[in-house]
Amino acid sequence: MRLHPGEPEATGWRAMSVPDVIGRLRAAAPDVRERPLVVAIDGRGGAGKTTLAQWLRAAVPGSAVVHTDDVAWAHACFDWGALLAGHVLGPLHRGEAVDYRPDAWRVHGRAGSITVPAGADTVWVEGTGIIRRELARSLAASIWLQGDLDVQDRLLLARDGDSPGHLAQVESWMREELPFLLQERPWAHATMIVAGPPPAGSEPGDGLLVADPVRS
Known part of the structure; x- marks a missing residue:
């Protein structure tokens, strides 16, 4: 498997159902009480972040997804x-709704805004970085979604x-992605890989392969 330089290959993979993954994430989280549980989904392009976020949103009624690509759009690769x-x-x-239209959207005429309704149970925030x-x-x-970079590159190309x-654009992105991920x-630091x-x-009912992060 080809991974990022410095990224250790996870071991001890085990099958886990989507509900069990959600249960483990909740168990690892502090008591959030009156605000949403905010869970990050990270990985490089083509790793399956958006698909996983969709699966998790469907499994948790009242949850929402935020895409960091929307925050970063026409602004910066990672400085967002x-x-x-x-x-x-x-x-x-603060338990409030989100209705955010970034300045870059206004400047470039992109319609709409990033929204999350008040009272969301869980918010899945997906994106590289x-x-x-x-x-x-x-x-x-x-x-953290770990996978073979060659496979992910082929998916991105397709x-x-x-x-x-x-x-x-990809070359410019990679000049920032590699040092950023090596730094962070x-x-x-993820709860799980x-x-x-x-x-x-594949479908959500097929489950996921899960491993513990290497903390070295």
């Missing part, structure tokens, strides 16, 4: 922690294409 903390995580921790020291106090639990413009080491991406045609 303060925006997420101030405009999304802050209101969630969400498990970071800057946000550690705002995240109740977290998942999804996004290989136009010169897109390849240039999300695989060492999940094997990704989910196999083609």
Whole structure:
């Protein structure tokens, strides 16, 4: 398996149902009482973050998903922690609804906003770079999706294409992703590691492969 430089390969994989994964995340989280349980889902592009977030949202009635790509859109690859903390995580921790339209959306004419209704049971925040020291106090639990980078690259190519413009964007992204992940080491700080991406045609009922993070 080809992994990021410095990322240890997880061992001791075991099958776990989606409800059991949710139970373990809740057990690892502090008492949140009147505010949502905020769970981070991290991994590089093509790891299956969006799919996993959809599965988890479907399994928890009243939960919601926030995509960090929406916060980062037309702003920065990774320098969006303060925006997420101030405009999304802050209101969630106060038990408030979220209705946030980033400045970049206004400048570039993107319609809509990032919304989470008040009273959400759980909020799944998915995106590369969400498990970071800057946000550690705002995240109740977290998942790192580990998988073969060659497989993930093929999935991204199939999804996004290989136009010169897109390849240039990917190259620019990788110049920031590699040092950022090596600095933050999300695989060492996650509550659990999940094997990704989910196999083609798999469904939530098939369960997940789960391992404990390596804390070295």
